[in-house]
Amino acid sequence: MTFTKHFAQTNPQLPRFGVLAIRLGRALIATSVLCAGGAFAQTTWKPDRQxxxxxxxxxxxxxxxxxxxxxxxxxxxxxxxxxxxxxxxxxxxxxxxxxxxxxxxxxxxxxxxxxxxxxxxxxxxxxxxxxxxxxxxxxxxxSPTALVMSASLPFKTLPELIAYCKARPCNVGSGENSSKIRAQKFSADYELKDMAVVNYKGTSPIVSDLVSGNLTMAFTGITAAIPLHKSGRVRILVTNGNQRAHALPDVPTSMEAGWLDSYSVTxxxxxxxxxxxxxxxxxxxxxxxxxxxxxxxxxxxxxxxxxxxxxxxxxxxxxxxxxxxxxxxxxxxxxxxx
Known part of the structure; x- marks a missing residue:
C-alpha cells in the first residue's frame, strides 16, 4: 500500500485537495532529485593545477x-x-x-x-x-600537406617539376614518417628513380634548405612555408587536400595538377x-x-x-x-x- 493511500484511509477527514497536495509534493521531490543528478552529470572536469x-x-x-x-x-x-x-x-x-x-x-x-x-x-x-x-x-x-619547392628553380607547375627531375637527380626533404611515405610515393608514381629522400628533424631546417637552394622540394605542412611563399623565398607548388586551402586560394591542389592519388590532410x-x-x-x-x-x-x-x-x-x-x-x-x- 502506498503512503498516500494509507494516509488517506487512516485520515478520512483529510480533504481531497490534501491528498492531491501530498502527491504533488512527492512529484516535486522526485523532480528535485532528478535535476540535482542532471546538474551533477553536466559538471565539467577542470584542472586545479598546471x-x-x-x-x-x-x-x-x-x-x-x-x-x-x-x-x-x-x-x-x-x-x-x-x-x-x-x-x-x-x-x-x-x-x-x-x-x-x-x-x-x-x-x-x-x-x-x-x-x-x-x-x-x-x-x-x-x-x-x-x-x-x-x-x-x-x-x-x-590542414592539407603541400609540395614546397625552392624558389630558385624557374618552373611553377607540377608537370614542369616532374620533367625537371626526370632529366637530372633531385632531392626531397622529409620531416617525419608520413612525409617520407608521400615522397616515396611521388617518386614511384612518376618513376623518378634518382630522387633522394633526405630526412630532417623538423620542418624549420627543411624550409631553411629550400630557401638556400640545397633542397629541390619537400612534402610538409604549410604553416612554416606560407610566409616564405608569400614573400617569394619558397614556392608552394600544390596542396594535397580535396579542395584548395583557404589560406592559399591561388595554389592548385595536386589532384587539379594531375596527381590524382595524392590526398594527404594532417x-x-x-x-x-x-x-x-x-x-x-x-x-x-x-x-x-x-x-x-x-x-x-x-x-x-x-x-x-x-x-x-x-x-x-x-x-x-x-x-x-x-x-x-x-x-x-x-x-x-x-x-x-x-
Missing part, C-alpha cells in the same frame, strides 16, 4: 603553432597554466612515450599528427602501437594517457572546443593554414580509424625500414 601539453617535435612547425594557440586560451578558461613542452626526437616517439608513461589524470596531454599512426611499423617499437596506449581526446584542426590532435577517465577527456574536449570559439585562436589557425575541427572524442577516434587504414595501405607499398 597542465602540460607535450608537442613531440621541435618548435616552429604547424603542430607547435597550433598547440600554443590552444594552450594559451585554455590557460584563460581553466585559470590554470597550460604549458607547451617540446620534446623532439625519433620522429615524435620520445615525446609520445613521455605522455604514455604519465599518470592518466588529465594533467599531461599529447599534441600529435598522423605520423603517430605509423610508429607501429618501426622496427624499434617491435610492433607496439602507441595509439593503443593513448586515449583520443579531440582533433583540434586539419590533423592536429590531442591525446591523453590510456586509462584517463571519460569525464576527464570529455571535459578537456569541451574546454578545447570552447577555446576554439576565441577570435585569437581562429586567427592563429588561419595563419597556420589550418581549418578548425574541435571534434568529440568519438569523432576523433573515427578519424584515426580511417587514416590508420589509409596509411597502413601505403606503408605496405613503401616500408619505413628495410
Amino acid at each position: 597542465v602540460t601539453l607535450v608537442v613531440p617535435y621541435n618548435p616552429g612547425g604547424g603542430t607547435d603553432a597550433t598547440a600554443r594557440a590552444v594552450a594559451s586560451r585554455l590557460t584563460t578558461l581553466w585559470n590554470q597554466p597550460v604549458v607547451v613542452e617540446n620534446i623532439g626526437g625519433a620522429d615524435g616517439l620520445i615525446g609520445t612515450r613521455r605522455v604514455i608513461e604519465a599518470a592518466p589524470d588529465g594533467y599531461t596531454l599529447l599534441f600529435q599528427v598522423p605520423s603517430i599512426l605509423l610508429m607501429k611499423y618501426q622496427r624499434s617499437l617491435k610492433g607496439i602501437d602507441p595509439v593503443s596506449q593513448l586515449t583520443p581526446v579531440t582533433a583540434v584542426a586539419t 590533423w592536429y590532435g590531442m591525446f591523453a594517457p590510456k586509462g584517463t577517465p571519460e569525464a576527464v577527456t570529455r571535459g578537456i574536449a569541451d574546454a578545447t572546443r570552447e577555446a576554439g570559439k576565441d577570435v585569437h585562436v581562429r586567427e592563429a589557425l588561419t595563419v597556420a593554414g589550418a581549418e578548425p575541427a574541435f571534434t568529440s572524442p568519438a569523432e576523433f577516434t573515427e578519424m584515426i580509424k580511417q587514416d590508420s587504414a589509409r596509411l597502413g595501405a601505403l606503408v605496405k607499398r613503401f616500408p619505413l625500414e628495410d
Whole structure:
C-alpha cells in the first residue's frame, strides 16, 4: 500500500485537495532529485593545477603553432597554466612515450599528427602501437600537406617539376614518417628513380634548405612555408587536400595538377594517457572546443593554414580509424625500414 493511500484511509477527514497536495509534493521531490543528478552529470572536469601539453617535435612547425594557440586560451578558461613542452626526437616517439608513461589524470596531454599512426611499423617499437596506449581526446584542426619547392628553380607547375627531375637527380626533404611515405610515393608514381629522400628533424631546417637552394622540394605542412611563399623565398607548388586551402586560394591542389592519388590532410590532435577517465577527456574536449570559439585562436589557425575541427572524442577516434587504414595501405607499398 502506498503512503498516500494509507494516509488517506487512516485520515478520512483529510480533504481531497490534501491528498492531491501530498502527491504533488512527492512529484516535486522526485523532480528535485532528478535535476540535482542532471546538474551533477553536466559538471565539467577542470584542472586545479598546471597542465602540460607535450608537442613531440621541435618548435616552429604547424603542430607547435597550433598547440600554443590552444594552450594559451585554455590557460584563460581553466585559470590554470597550460604549458607547451617540446620534446623532439625519433620522429615524435620520445615525446609520445613521455605522455604514455604519465599518470592518466588529465594533467599531461599529447599534441600529435598522423605520423603517430605509423610508429607501429618501426622496427624499434617491435610492433607496439602507441595509439593503443593513448586515449583520443579531440582533433583540434586539419590542414592539407603541400609540395614546397625552392624558389630558385624557374618552373611553377607540377608537370614542369616532374620533367625537371626526370632529366637530372633531385632531392626531397622529409620531416617525419608520413612525409617520407608521400615522397616515396611521388617518386614511384612518376618513376623518378634518382630522387633522394633526405630526412630532417623538423620542418624549420627543411624550409631553411629550400630557401638556400640545397633542397629541390619537400612534402610538409604549410604553416612554416606560407610566409616564405608569400614573400617569394619558397614556392608552394600544390596542396594535397580535396579542395584548395583557404589560406592559399591561388595554389592548385595536386589532384587539379594531375596527381590524382595524392590526398594527404594532417590533423592536429590531442591525446591523453590510456586509462584517463571519460569525464576527464570529455571535459578537456569541451574546454578545447570552447577555446576554439576565441577570435585569437581562429586567427592563429588561419595563419597556420589550418581549418578548425574541435571534434568529440568519438569523432576523433573515427578519424584515426580511417587514416590508420589509409596509411597502413601505403606503408605496405613503401616500408619505413628495410
